[in-house]
Amino acid sequence: MAKLTIPREELMYSGHAACPGCGPALAMRFLLKGLGPRTVVSVPASCWSVIATPYPTTALGVGMLDNAIEATGASISGLRAAADALGLEDLNVVGFAGDGGTADIGLQSLSGMLERRTDALYVMYDNEAYMNTGVQRSSATPQGAWTTTTPVAGEARGKLEPKKDIMAIVLAHHPVYAATLNPSFPEDFVRKVERARGMRGPRFFHVYAACPPGWRYDSDQTIELGKLATYTGIFPLYEVENGQLRITRRMGQLKPVEDYLAAQGRFRHFSPEEVRQVKEQAEARWADLLAREKATSTPAPVREVPPAGAPAPRPSATT
Amino acid sequence: MLEIRFHGRGGQGAVVASELLAQAVFFDGKVAQSFPFFGVERRGAPVTAFTRIDDHPIELRSFIEHPDVVVVLDPGLLRDTPVTGGLKPGGLLLVNSPQAPGAFSLPQGGTLATVDATRIAVGRKVGTATMPVVNTAMLGALARVTGAFTEASLERAIVAFVPSHPEENRAAARDGAESVRMEPVAPSSRPSPPSEEAAPLPFPEGPVASLPSNILHTSSWRTLRPVIDRDRCTRCNFCWEFCPDDAFDFDAEGFPVVKLLYCKGCGICATECPPDAIQMVTEA
Ligand code: SF4
Ligand code: SF4
Numbered sequence: 001m002a003k004l005t006i007p008r009e010e011l012m013y014s015g016h017a018a019c020p021g022c023g024p025a026l027a028m029r030f031l032l033k034g035l036g037p038r039t040v041v042s043v044p045a046s047c048w049s050v051i052a053t054p055y056p057t058t059a060l061g062v063g064m065l066d067n068a069i070e071a072t073g074a075s076i077s078g079l080r081a082a083a084d085a086l087g088l089e090d091l092n093v094v095g096f097a098g099d100g101g102t103a104d105i106g107l108q109s110l111s112g113m114l115e116r117r118t119d120a121l122y123v124m125y126d127n128e129a130y131m132n133t134g135v136q137r138s139s140a141t142p143q144g145a146w147t148t149t150t151p152v153a154g155e156a157r158g159k160l161e162p163k164k165d166i167m168a169i170v171l172a173h174h175p176v177y178a179a180t181l182n183p184s185f186p187e188d189f190v191r192k193v194e195r196a197r198g199m200r201g202p203r204f205f206h207v208y209a210a211c212p213p214g215w216r217y218d219s220d221q222t223i224e225l226g227k228l229a230t231y232t233g234i235f236p237l238y239e240v241e242n243g244q245l246r247i248t249r250r251m252g253q254l255k256p257v258e259d260y261l262a263a264q265g266r267f268r269h270f271s272p273e274e275v276r277q278v279k280e281q282a283e284a285r286w287a288d289l290l291a292r293e294k295a296t297s298t299p300a301p302v303r304e305v306p307p308a309g310a311p312a313p314r315p316s317a318t319t
Numbered sequence: 320m321l322e323i324r325f326h327g328r329g330g331q332g333a334v335v336a337s338e339l340l341a342q343a344v345f346f347d348g349k350v351a352q353s354f355p356f357f358g359v360e361r362r363g364a365p366v367t368a369f370t371r372i373d374d375h376p377i378e379l380r381s382f383i384e385h386p387d388v389v390v391v392l393d394p395g396l397l398r399d400t401p402v403t404g405g406l407k408p409g410g411l412l413l414v415n416s417p418q419a420p421g422a423f424s425l426p427q428g429g430t431l432a433t434v435d436a437t438r439i440a441v442g443r444k445v446g447t448a449t450m451p452v453v454n455t456a457m458l459g460a461l462a463r464v465t466g467a468f469t470e471a472s473l474e475r476a477i478v479a480f481v482p483s484h485p486e487e488n489r490a491a492a493r494d495g496a497e498s499v500r501m502e503p504v505a506p507s508s509r510p511s512p513p514s515e516e517a518a519p520l521p522f523p524e525g526p527v528a529s530l531p532s533n534i535l536h537t538s539s540w541r542t543l544r545p546v547i548d549r550d551r552c553t554r555c556n557f558c559w560e561f562c563p564d565d566a567f568d569f570d571a572e573g574f575p576v577v578k579l580l581y582c583k584g585c586g587i588c589a590t591e592c593p594p595d596a597i598q599m600v601t602e603a
Contacts, residue, residue: 002554002573014565014581015532019329019361020540021585025563052532059532186560212585213330213362220586220599223561 006190007033016059018051021219023210023226024125025051026183028060028096031123031207034193037062039092040083042076044106045069046098047132048125070105072097073113076120092197093120099140100130103164114173114202121196121203124166127211135214139164144274146216146266157269162281167206171240176201179239179248182208184226188237188248195239208235216265225263231255233282236289244296247289257282320373321467322383326402327392328540330362332454336392337368339476340458344372346472352377363540363583365400372467390461391415392436392453395602397423399539408506413461413499415453420502428506434460434499436491443491445484455481455488459495470496533581537564541584543599545577551596558588558597 011032018025024047032039040063043049049066052059067075072095083091095113097106102124110122129147130136137147143162146152150159170178176199179192196203210226212219229235230249234257237249257279261267270278323340327333337353344351349372356367369383388411391402403412408427416422417438420431436456439445446452455477462470473492478485545558558575559567566582567575577588589597 002556004556004560006560010565012565013531013533014578015535015537016564017361017364017532017537018563020363020563020583021587022563026561029563029565053528054532054535056528057530057532057535058528061531183561218586219362220590222563222585222587223591 006030006186009033009036011035011037011039011061013059013061015054015057016051017054018047019211019213019219021212021222022047022051023183023208023222024048024098024127026222027123027125027181027207027209030183030186030189031094031096031193031205032060032062034190035062035092035094035197038090039063039094040065040079041094041096042067042072042079044072044075044097044101045132046101047127048096048098050132069097069101071109072101072106073109073111073118073122076122077113077116077118080118080120093118095120095122097122097124098131099124099126099128099166100138103140103166103169104138107169110170111173114170114175114204116202118202119200121205123205123207125207125209126166127209127214128163129211129214131211131214140166144267144270144278146269147214152269157274158266170204170206173202174243175204175240177239177241178204178206180206180208180235180237182226182230182235182237184208184223185230185237185249192239192248214266216268217263221263225260228255228260228263232257232260233286234260234278236286238289238293245289245292246297247293251286254282254286320371320377320379321388321465322386323370323372323388323390323461324383324386325368325370325390325392326396326400327366327368327454328362328396328542329364329366330450331366331392332452333366333392334368335481336390336454336458337370339454339473339480340370340372340461340468342476342480343458343462343468343472344370346475347468349374349468350376352379356382361540363542364537365396365539386410388413388461388465390457392457393542395542396539398602399536403427411464413457413464415457420500424507425504426507428504430464430501430503432460432464432499432501434495436460436495439491439494439498443487443494445487445491456491456495459492459497460499461495462492463496463499464501536580537583538580541582542602543584543586544579544582544602545584545586545588545597546600547575547577548596548598549574551594552592553594553596555593557591557593561587561591563587 012029042065044067076093076095080093129141135147136149141159144158146158152158181189210222233254238247325333334355341351341353352371371377385405391414394416409429411430413432415436416433417435420433436453439456440451440453462473474489477488481488554573564581566578586599589599
């Protein structure tokens with residue numbers, strides 16, 4: 001066995017009820033590898049509340065709270081308060097909600113948790129529609145995508161509106177850390193989880209989570225599709241720590257978005273004009289990220305850990 | 320009253336079959352009831368649906384524990400799902416299979432019937448070649464062997480309620496009726512096994528689900544299984560890394576071993592293996 005690049009320990013059990021090839025299942029598996037056993041996860045109504053809980057079993061080797069779909073943010077604020085009251089300061093408090101439960105129904109609850117500066121990690125696993133109930137569009141569904149409520153027939157061309165930019169909304173709350181993650185890049189994924197684990201304050205992950213039945217592709221393509229999402233600029237990987245943006249997967253040249261779109265039944269009706277729009281948006285997104293990375297990269301004082309025994313750094317006289 | 324239980328997999332159309340059947344019965348001027356068992360409605364997962372047929376309004380609201388007829392849309396389910404559990408002595412078992420009815424057994428006695436619904440669905444282009452939708456061919460066969468509803472009403476229900484390719488589905492139903500084979504079987508003298516029902520799970524006390532899900536086995540979801548060629552394997556661990564079901568172990572020499580109790584056959588490991596050391600083969 002070659003050296004493993006991610007932790008061996010499994011905190012997500014087999015026997016769970018996810019579809020074959022489920023992206024959200026991999027997201028949970030990697031998340032728990034990075035967080036370790038001192039973790040409690042709050043899951044609202046979503047695919048994952050079904051995946052985890054064929055009663056009387058649980059697929060999680062850590063504590064899980066099954067909560068209402070709009071309440072993930074509030075529930076992790078409560079869990080944090082309870083953990084602190086019990087003196088469980090090392091407990092990782094995590095919310096794990098879908099795009100519907102985050103960007104639509106749970107948005108105020110997420111905003112409240114970020115604004116209260118709750119010391120917790122909120123994870124939105126984004127399979128870009130209400131998949132648990134059978135593929136209804138959410139605000140995170142990409143423009144033009146087919147869902148059962150945004151059909152493609154005659155004049156109807158899938159979802160009319162663009163995808164909601166959840167990272168922009170979250171960043172407007174100035175979390176201590178926010179990042180995009182993709183299970184097709186396990187090392188980057190787990191590194192971000194470990195990084196977030198070591199911080200205090202509100203943290204947020206936007207996780208790409210491919211769904212074979214909902215996006216209409218064959219289940220063996222989940223990892224390949226995820227790689228394309230990042231390499232085409234559709235789902236770039238980056239992290240923002242205290243306002244400073246850093247791209248974690250750099251591409252000299254973006255791959256053609258056609259490769260990504262053609263691989264999924266939900267986009268197969270796209271005309272060349274619709275493909276061109278997606279390409280332009282991907283290019284603009286990438287250019288914007290590069291510009292923001294440059295703009296925020298400068299001063300940020302280097303915070304080296306002092307060697308053991310060295311005196312603690314003094315706060316500077318000017319602040 | 321005639322009670323029918325359908326067994327299929329998510330995506331094959333078992334629930335729609337039970338509803339189309341009910342609709343055909345209404346067109347015949349009789350009364351029907353249809354409903355699914357709400358289990359895990361995941362692609363590939365075993366799915367159960369029920370239909371009752373009677374001349375009078377039906378007041379029973381329970382699941383069907385003792386059906387007169389069992390319809391199996393996927394022969395792979397016979398491997399580890401107790402599909403004939405509770406089937407009445409003298410009842411009918413209809414299986415989607417290219418084999419003759421004699422290839423199957425029915426210890427309690429009754430009628431065995433088979434129809435090659437997969438071949439029909441592929442031929443009529445109903446569904447896709449990898450996921451053929453076999454329900455209409457099965458219903459055609461069911462109409463012919465039970466006579467409980469007319470083939471004309473079935474075709475009418477298909478045309479009225481099947482949203483895509485109704486004509487192809489109608490042709491598939493007709494093919495199913497024409498090609499179904501049946502055979503009576505006498506009760507076997509051997510005593511049947513005591514119970515085909517799975518042992519109930521040990522329920523924990525209180526509302527907390529505390530048993531690990533790996534006491535449940537998801538092997539029945541699978542139609543393909545990964546086979547690893549150790550001569551080609553470089554022990555890179557990519558298959559282990561990307562499996563959404565944590566269905567890999569390593570042997571003493573560090574080679575990956577698939578935990579077949581859990582593998583759902585998604586094919587990710589085969590796609591991601593750099594030297595192509597994994598083949599997905601059809602489950603027998
Ligand atoms: S086919 Fe899928 S579920 Fe089975 S071992 Fe491979 S990756 Fe895991
Ligand atoms: S991915 Fe292929 S080469 Fe790598 S360990 Fe698995 S079977 Fe062996």
